[in-house]
C-alpha cells in the first residue's frame with residue numbers, strides 16, 4: 001500500500017526498503033537481544049536447582065538501553081519518512097500583503113494564487129502539493145490575518161485560522177520591508193511551541209525586521225524574496241533540517257506505517273519499564289514481564305505474532321482471501 005501511495009522517487013525507495021527487509025533485520029536484531037535476556041532470566045528464575053548461569057542486573061541494563069536507543073532512532077526516522085512519503089500538511093500564514101501568495105506561486109512554480117498589491121486579495125484557501133528538495137508539502141495559501149468589517153474577508157480569515165490550527169507545519173510570512181505590527185506579534189505568539197518556519201519576505205528591500213526579533217518565537221528564520229526567488233535554496237535547506245529529512249537515507253530501516261509505529265512505541269515503553277524495574281531493584285520476574293511485553297510488541301511489528309486485531313485489520317483493509 002505504501003508503494004501505491006508513494007509520492008516521488010525517494011518515497012518509492014523508502015517504500016521498497018520497507019518491503020526489502022531492512023526494518024525486519026533491525027527489529028530482529030533488537031528482538032534477539034531481548035529474547036536472549038528474557039530466556040536467561042526465565043531459566044535462572046524457574047530452574048533454581050539446575051546449574052544455570054546467574055543473571056546480573058548490571059549486565060541487562062546496557063542491553064535494554066541500547067535496544068531503546070535503536071527503537072527511538074526508528075521512531076525519529078518515521079517522522080522524517082512521513083514527510084518524504086506522505087507529505088506534510090503546511091499552511092502559509094501572515095497578515096495581508098506580506099507576500100504569502102507570491103511565496104505559494106514560487107514554491108509551486110505556477111501562478112496558482114492571485115497576487116495584487118491590494119491587502120486582502122486572498123480569501124479562499126488555495127491548495128497545492130509541491131516538492132521541495134526531498135520533501136512533499138501539502139500547501140495551503142490563506143487569507144491575510146487581520147480584523148476586518150468585510151464579510152467575505154472575515155470568512156477567509158476564519159478559514160485561515162482553522163487551517164492554522166490543524167496544520168502540521170506553519171510557514172509564517174513577514175514583510176521585512178516594514179517594522180513588525182501588532183498582527184505580526186500576535187502571529188508570532190501563536191507560533192510558539194508549533195513546528196514553524198518564519199519567512200522574512202521582500203529581502204530585495206532595505207530590511208526593517210531583523211531575525212533576532214523573530215527567534216524568541218520561531219527558531220528557524222529565512223530571509224527571502226518570494227518575488228525574485230532569491231533565498232529559495234536557504235528556505236529548502238531550512239525546511240529539510242526542520243523536518244529531519246536533511247540526512248534522510250532511504251535505504252535505512254524505516255517504519256512504514258502507523259501500525260508499525262504503534263508497535264515500536266509499545267516496545268520502547270516496555271523497555272523503559274524494564275530499565276525502571278532494574279533501577280528500582282525489583283525482582284527479575286518483574287523485569288521479565290516488561291521484557292516479554294517488549295518482545296510481543298516487536299514480534300507483532302514484524303508480523304510473526306499477529307494479534308487477532310491486526311489480522312482483522314489486514315482483512316478489512318486489503319483485498320486478500322480469507
Ligand SMILES: Nc1nc2c(ncn2[C@@H]2O[C@H](COP(=O)(O)OP(=O)(O)OP(=O)(O)O)[C@@H](O)[C@H]2O)c(=O)[nH]1
Pocket residue numbers: 094095096097098099100101102103114115116117118119120121122123142143144145201202203204205224225226227228
Ligand atoms: N519587493 C517585493 N515585493 C513583493 C515580494 N513578494 C510579494 N511582493 C509584493 O507584495 C504584494 C502582496 O503580495 P501577495 O503575494 O498578494 O501578498 P499576500 O500576503 O498573499 O496578501 P493577501 O492575499 O492580501 O493576504 C504584491 O504587490 C507583491 O508583488 C518580494 O519578495 N519583494
Ligand SMILES: [Mg+2]
Pocket residue numbers: 100101102113114115121122142143144
Ligand atoms: Mg494572498
